[in-house]
């Protein structure tokens with residue numbers, strides 16, 4: 001199939017990074033550098049997403065938006081126990097009760113469909129075929145984030161046009177469809193090789209140097225998606241404390257469920273150590289830890305906020321995003 005990704009002058013995408021780092025300015029900078037990028041719809045209101053889509057769409061022909069696929073609504077006893085533990089540890093904060101929340105799924109799908117966003121990617125699963133068909137009718141290229149060959153097959157059966165193959169070094173949340181299973185540790189290049197030819201492939205996870213990018217392309221990726229390497233870019237909306245800790249380079253990264261109930265890779269801190277046994281339970285744990293994270297951000301306290309980062313975060317350098325991407329991926333022809 002032909003996809004708009006083939007038309008890119010530089011085969012590189014600014015990854016969707018929900019919670020602040022992704023901004024319209026970051027996406028525009030990636031587009032101006034000859035690549036493209038994703039707005040991160042996760043946690044945004046549908047109205048705010050629509051504004052960002054309009055802002056980027058004014059100038060960019062090819063750009064994307066990334067949505068979180070909703071989870072089951074069941075609130076398990078372990079989640080309620082985690083709530084009680086947090087409330088006891090933080091008596092001054094209003095730790096909420098867990099409640100069903102689909103992150104404005106239908107409204108956001110409608111925003112991207114109506115605006116004709118050219119690239120629509122999903123994480124935390126893949127939507128049913130009818131939602132995919134609706135996006136196809138609106139002209140979208142539909143991209144599935146996958147972490148295993150089985151997830152890739154399941155997304156392709158439901159109409160995915162492109163696979164975004166995410167390897168274990170990736171910063172932020174793993175896209176693993178089933179949140180109760182451990183994210184796979186299969187190296188990115190092995191996964192890429194096993195999926196070669198199945199669909200056009202975008203590779204993600206640990207692509208912070210030209211050599212890593214070249215290896216991913218050698219293993220079958222048509223395009224690479226870069227997250228961590230852009231976290232300290234001028235146009236990124238990364239929280240200042242998070243940015244400082246990335247540049248200091250002193251912390252290890254680890255996978256944790258402590259903040260959101262879904263596995264995600266970030267800079268190790270006290271909260272992650274204290275809650276190393278946190279249960280699965282996205283989006284509920286994300287709701288529960290909201291006040292703790294917000295208070296830490298306000299206080300500039302790195303020990304109780306989520307600071308997502310990929311394994312290779314020490315390669316990230318500040319500067320204009322366009323220059324960062326140009327360094328990673330040379331232009332076609």
Ligand SMILES: Cc1cc2nc3c(=O)[nH]c(=O)nc-3n(C[C@H](O)[C@H](O)[C@H](O)COP(=O)(O)O)c2cc1C
Pocket residue numbers: 015016017018021040041042066122123145166169170171172173175204205206207225226227228229308309310311312
């Ligand atoms: C701060 C942060 C937020 C992220 N948020 C999202 C998101 O909203 N949606 C998504 O599909 N992936 C998200 N990711 C994962 C990226 O899309 C991508 O898979 C990852 O950054 C690639 O690995 P790298 O960080 O080593 O470049 C996020 C990553 C980071 C670092």
